[in-house]
Structures are given as structure tokens and as C-alpha cells.
Amino acid sequence: MLDSVIFYFFAGIAVISAALMVTRRNAIHSAVFLITTLLATAGIFLQLRAEFLFIAQIILYVGGIMVLFIFVIMLVRLDVPLPQIRSGLQKWIALFVALTVGVEAGVVIFLARKAPGQGLLIPNPAPADKLPPNTEELANSLFRSYLLPFEIASVLLLVAMVGAVVMAKKRTEAP
Amino acid sequence: MNPTLHSILAFVQTWWVELLCAVLIVLVVPLIAGYLVLVERKVMADMPARLGPMRVGPHGLLQPIADALKLLIKEDSIPDNADRFIFWLAPVLSMTAALTSMGAIAFGPWFQVARDINIGLLFVVGVSSLGPFGIVLGGWASNNHYSIIGALRSTAQLISYETTAGFALVSGLLLAGTLNVRAIVEAQRTDHAWYIFLAPVGFSTYLIASIAETNRAPFDLPAAASELVAGYMTEYSGFRWSLYFVAEYANMIVVASVGTTLFLGGWLRPFPNVHWLGWLDAAPILLLAAVGVYYVFRAGKQPARVQSLVMWAVAFFSLVVSAIFVFASPFSHLPLAKMHDGLYGAFWFLLKVSAYIYIFMWLRFTLPRFRFEQLMRLGWHILIPLALVNVVGVAIALALHSEFSWNRWLATFFTTLATLGAAMMLLRWNDKYSAAVSAALLADSSIAEDPHAG
Numbered sequence: 001m002l003d004s005v006i007f008y009f010f011a012g013i014a015v016i017s018a019a020l021m022v023t024r025r026n027a028i029h030s031a032v033f034l035i036t037t038l039l040a041t042a043g044i045f046l047q048l049r050a051e052f053l054f055i056a057q058i059i060l061y062v063g064g065i066m067v068l069f070i071f072v073i074m075l076v077r078l079d080v081p082l083p084q085i086r087s088g089l090q091k092w093i094a095l096f097v098a099l100t101v102g103v104e105a106g107v108v109i110f111l112a113r114k115a116p117g118q119g120l121l122i123p124n125p126a127p128a129d130k131l132p133p134n135t136e137e138l139a140n141s142l143f144r145s146y147l148l149p150f151e152i153a154s155v156l157l158l159v160a161m162v163g164a165v166v167m168a169k170k171r172t173e174a175p
Numbered sequence: 176m177n178p179t180l181h182s183i184l185a186f187v188q189t190w191w192v193e194l195l196c197a198v199l200i201v202l203v204v205p206l207i208a209g210y211l212v213l214v215e216r217k218v219m220a221d222m223p224a225r226l227g228p229m230r231v232g233p234h235g236l237l238q239p240i241a242d243a244l245k246l247l248i249k250e251d252s253i254p255d256n257a258d259r260f261i262f263w264l265a266p267v268l269s270m271t272a273a274l275t276s277m278g279a280i281a282f283g284p285w286f287q288v289a290r291d292i293n294i295g296l297l298f299v300v301g302v303s304s305l306g307p308f309g310i311v312l313g314g315w316a317s318n319n320h321y322s323i324i325g326a327l328r329s330t331a332q333l334i335s336y337e338t339t340a341g342f343a344l345v346s347g348l349l350l351a352g353t354l355n356v357r358a359i360v361e362a363q364r365t366d367h368a369w370y371i372f373l374a375p376v377g378f379s380t381y382l383i384a385s386i387a388e389t390n391r392a393p394f395d396l397p398a399a400a401s402e403l404v405a406g407y408m409t410e411y412s413g414f415r416w417s418l419y420f421v422a423e424y425a426n427m428i429v430v431a432s433v434g435t436t437l438f439l440g441g442w443l444r445p446f447p448n449v450h451w452l453g454w455l456d457a458a459p460i461l462l463l464a465a466v467g468v469y470y471v472f473r474a475g476k477q478p479a480r481v482q483s484l485v486m487w488a489v490a491f492f493s494l495v496v497s498a499i500f501v502f503a504s505p506f507s508h509l510p511l512a513k514m515h516d517g518l519y520g521a522f523w524f525l526l527k528v529s530a531y532i533y534i535f536m537w538l539r540f541t542l543p544r545f546r547f548e549q550l551m552r553l554g555w556h557i558l559i560p561l562a563l564v565n566v567v568g569v570a571i572a573l574a575l576h577s578e579f580s581w582n583r584w585l586a587t588f589f590t591t592l593a594t595l596g597a598a599m600m601l602l603r604w605n606d607k608y609s610a611a612v613s614a615a616l617l618a619d620s621s622i623a624e625d626p627h628a629g
Contacts, residue, residue: 063304
């Protein structure tokens with residue numbers, strides 16, 4: 001009972017603020033509602049007993065990426081160049097993406113409903129009364145089972161970062 | 176009975192300790208923040224041998240309450256061109272982040288809101304990383320140049336130093352092997368050492384980064400009074416301003432608590448495994464009794480009758496409480512003994528947190544403020560590499576201890592030396608490099624012609 005109340009509370013907040021995020025004219029307001037959406041998603045993670053994902057979502061997305069977003073929005077005057085970026089094609093692309101995602105979600109829900117009264121199949125559901133040691137399990141799967149993909153992703157990110165620094169660097173003659 | 180009411184009652188019955196702790200934190204932290212301001216003013220006054228606030232109450236003890244009243248009845252002004260929604264939201268966000276992150280801190284073995292979460296320390300760090308939003312949004316919503324410059328400075332600073340603080344925490348967490356706050360403290364008991372001794376470089380970098388994260392001198396550029404009026408708080412007044420203020424001091428308590436938990440042994444007394452220091456267990460009660468005895472002697476010598484009455488009351492209270500604990504100590508099965516455990520832990524924890532915060536104040540009145548590019552250089556060129564090298568060093572020490580069964584202190588000693596050596600090399604290289612860069616910048620004609628440069 002309590003679980004579903006918590007889930008619908010956070011899901012409602014996430015959906016409403018996502019809608020508000022898209023409809024606001026002011027970029028900072030949009031960013032604030034995006035923060036709310038991300039926080040509500042983190043709340044859903046916590047309700048699903050994924051506490052490490054909950055805090056990772058808060059630290060990375062809210063505490064890291066969104067701070068940078070707001071930083072950039074404040075530095076760049078978005079209200080001036082925005083109408084030039086907007087084109088007629090944008091509306092159709094957005095419609096296409098939205099439809100694709102909607103169909104995808106519908107298919108997943110439809111397939112999950114095949115067994116009557118059953119939701120999605122969960123292999124090893126966590127017990128409701130005790131939290132599993134998320135952090136350890138995540139570390140085990142990242143650093144034992146999937147070490148190579150993890151390292152490849154890290155190297156890729158590092159390359160992107162070095163590339164960004166090189167591109168943004170002011171060219172002065174190094175003595 | 177109404178089922179909703181019934182379920183609420185059942186909820187309260189299960190969680191009443193946690194609820195009580197949460198309510199206590201929300202009620203007490205603003206008061207503590209007020210008294211921290213008083214302590215800060217007293218420390219500030221003491222350094223040039225002045226007296227500080229003396230008028231309101233004995234030795235200015237009621238000054239925070241007078242200040243709070245003044246702030247509450249002050250006019251709450253909102254600038255015409257401010258973004259009203261964000262202007263309202265920003266200080267609330269700061270305050271919420273600071274108070275929520277206290278939820279996972281263990282202020283002693285029994286006083287903790289979120290008791291058994293496995294991500295304890297990460298929760299504190301993560302939620303308190305929402306604090307910058309309050310600052311940056313407040314600065315933007317004020318629609319004022321001073322505010323926005325203060326907000327930008329503050330965000331840049333927080334992003335830079337959060338990395339250092341994170342790596343410093345990692346070096347401590349490697350030793351503890353867990354994120355659970357209580358398990359971290361217990362790990363320091365079983366390891367027979369506070370982690371400040373096993374990761375001294377980690378603690379130093381965390382100390383510096385935590386000062387920068389709370390925007391305090393010498394890193395107080397976001398609110399530098401001589402440059403930016405009050406930085407991001409310029410347009411705020413009255414109650415909203417006091418929310419920012421309380422959030423700032425609550426953040427100090429949070430970072431000090433994290434440092435205490437991870438590096439200074441949490442609620443353990445100094446040398447928790449040395450038996451002949453066992454009398455330290457009685458220190459809180461002895462201190463309380465000593466205060467009582469002192470007040471008995473001083474009460475008769477007060478000039479005003481009210482003052483001596485108050486002092487008699489305090490003396491009576493502390494003597495009675497200490498007597499209760501002394502006579503109840505043999506009966507360890509009583510709930511009172513449990514309470515004694517909690518109080519005793521909270522005593523050491525709060526003592527360490529206070530010492531940590533005293534260092535903050537001491538530095539504030541000792542060091543001059545950094546320039547912005549000095550701040551960035553310290554953060555990015557020195558502290559982050561140092562913290563990174565230190566994580567590797569601590570990991571190597573741990574591996575030497577567990578794989579090659581070295582003595583832990585020996586391993587720590589060598590890796591700390593190696594880390595410091597690497598830091599020295601970094602510093603030298605950095606000095607050479609930055610001297611070259613500033614020479615190149617000076618040679619750049621566009622800067623040399625700028626009349627405001629330098």
C-alpha cells in the first residue's frame with residue numbers, strides 16, 4: 001500500500017514537472033523543473049530499493065550536470081539566439097521521437113501483460129523489509145563481470161574530455 | 176477507528192525515535208547556527224583582544240535571540256525585476272538541502288534519523304551537493320550584477336572543490352570499506368586508529384576542500400564584502416536572508432560532521448582501545464559536575480539577583496543530572512544506561528565537530544582572501560592531483576598490508592612520504608609552468624594595454 005502511494009507520488013511529480021519543463025518559456029524555469037523531474041526519478045529508485053542508483057542520480061545528474069547546465073544558461077543569453085535555432089522541421093522531429101518512445105513503451109507494457117495479473121518479470125526481487133547491499137553488488141558487476149566494457153567507456157569519456165579541452169584552449173605560444 | 180488514522184498511528188509507533196530525531200534537528204539546528212554566529216563574533220573579538228557582544232544578556236549570551244527577532248520583524252523586500260518564483264525558491268532549497276543531509280549523520284550511537292542506510296556518507300555528500308542550487312538560483316533571480324557574479328563565483332568554486340572533497344573521502348572510505356556511517360565509526364574502533372592517522376593527506380585535503388565548499392574565508396569570494404557587497408545575498412533581507420545564513424552554518428556543521436565521522440573517529444573517545452585511558456569515559460559527567468561546582472562558587476558573587484538565581488538553577492540541574500548518572504551506572508540494564516551511552520557518544524562527537532568549526536573561524540580571522548585565479552589554481556593544479564595521488568597511495572598501503580602483510584603503520588608512512596614527494600614535484604612543476612604562462616600573458620599586447628589590468 002505504502003509502496004504504491006510513494007510510487008504514484010513521485011511518478012506524478014516527475015510527469016507534471018517534465019511537462020512544465022517543456023512548456024516554460026524561461027530557460028532557468030525549465031532547468032528547475034528538470035531538476036524536480038530528476039529528483040522525483042531518484043525517489044522512484046529509492047522506492048524500488050535501489051539506494052545506490054538513487055544517490056548516484058542525485059550526485060551525478062542533479063548535483064553535477066544540472067549545476068553545469070544552469071551555469072551555462074546564466075552565462076549565455078538564451079533568449080536572443082533561440083528563435084534563430086528554431087526551425088519548422090523541429091516540430092516533426094519531436095513528434096516522430098515522441099511517437100517512437102510511446103510505441104516502445106506500449107509494446108513493453110503489452111508484452112508484460114501477457115500473463116494475466118502479472119507485471120514485468122523480475123528475476124531476483126529484493127525483499128521489501130531489508131535493503132540489499134546495492135553498492136557492493138554494483139561494484140562486483142562493474143569491476144568483475146563487465147570490467148572491459150566499463151574501461152572502454154571510461155577511455156571513451158576521457159578522450160572526449162581531452163578533445164574538449166584541446167578544442168576550447170586558447171592558442172598561446174607555449175614557451 | 177478510522178483506518179487512515181490507524182495506519183498513521185502505527186507509522187508513528189514504529190518510527191517515533193527517528194521522527195523525534197528529525198524534529199529535534201529541524202528545531203535545534205537554527206538555534207545552534209545562531210549561537211555559532213555568537214561564538215564566531217566572540218572569537219573574532221578575542222583575536223585582537225576585544226570583548227565582542229556584551230550587552231544582551233550575560234556576556235552577550237542572548238544576542239542570537241535578539242538578532243533572530245530583528246530578522247523576523249525586518250521588512251521583506253523583493254526587487255521589482257526579480258523572478259519572484261525562483262527568488263522564493265532559492266533560500267528554501269539551500270535550507271532544505273542542508274537540513275536533509277543531516278538526516279544520515281550519526282551524532283552519537285543513538286542519535287541518527289536514517290539509521291540503517293547502506294549509502295550513509297554518500298547520502299550526506301550527495302544531498303548537500305544540492306546546496307549550490309540555492310546560491311546560484313538566488314543570485315540569478317535577484318537580477319543584480321553583484322548577485323550574479325557572486326553566484327557564478329560560488330558555483331565554479333563548489334564544482335572545483337567538490338571533486339577534491341570526493342577523492343579525499345574515497346581515501347578514507349577505502350580504509351573503512353563501507354559507506355554506512357555507524358559501520359565507519361565501528362571500523363575505526365576495530366582498526367585501533369582514527370583514519371586521520373592512516374590517511375593524513377586525505378584529511379588535510381578534505382579540510383581545505385570543506386572550507387572552500389562552505390564558502391568561508393579564505394575562500395569567501397562569493398560573498399566578498401569588499402568587492403561584491405554581499406554576493407548572492409545582496410538583494411535578500413529579513414527572513415529569507417536568515418534562511419541563507421542558517422543554511423550556511425548548517426553546511427558547516429554537515430562538513431564538520433562528515434570529517435569527524437570519517438577521519439576523527441566519530442563518537443569514539445580518544446584512543447578507544449587503550450585501557451588506562453578508560454577514565455575518559457567519565458569525562459562528560461565529570462565536566463558536568465565541574466560546571467555545577469563552579470557555578471555554586473560563582474553564584475553568590477553576581478551583581479544582579481536574577482543572574483545568581485539563574486546560576487543556582489544551572490548548578491542544581493548539572494549536579495542533579497551528574498548524580499543521577501553516577502548512581503545509575505551500576506544498573507546497566509536500565510534504559511538510563513543506554514541514554515548515558517548516547518549522551519557520552521554525542522559529547523565526543525560534538526566536541527570534535529566544535530573543534531573542527533573552531534579551525535574554520537580561526538582561519539577566517541588569520542588568512543587574507545584568495546584572488547579568484549589563485550583559488551582555481553589551488554583547486555585544480557594542486558588539490559585535485561594531490562587527492563588523486565593520495566587515493567592511489569592509500570590503496571597501495573592497504574594492498575601492502577593485506578597482500579604482503581606489512582605493518583600497517585610502516586606502509587602508511589612510506590605511502591604518505593611518496594604522496595608528499597609527488598605533491599612537491601607537482602608544486603615545482605606548477606610554479607614553473609604558471610610563471611611561464613603569466614609571462615606569456617603579460618607579453619600579450621591586448622592585456623598590457625588594458626588600463627584596468629593588474
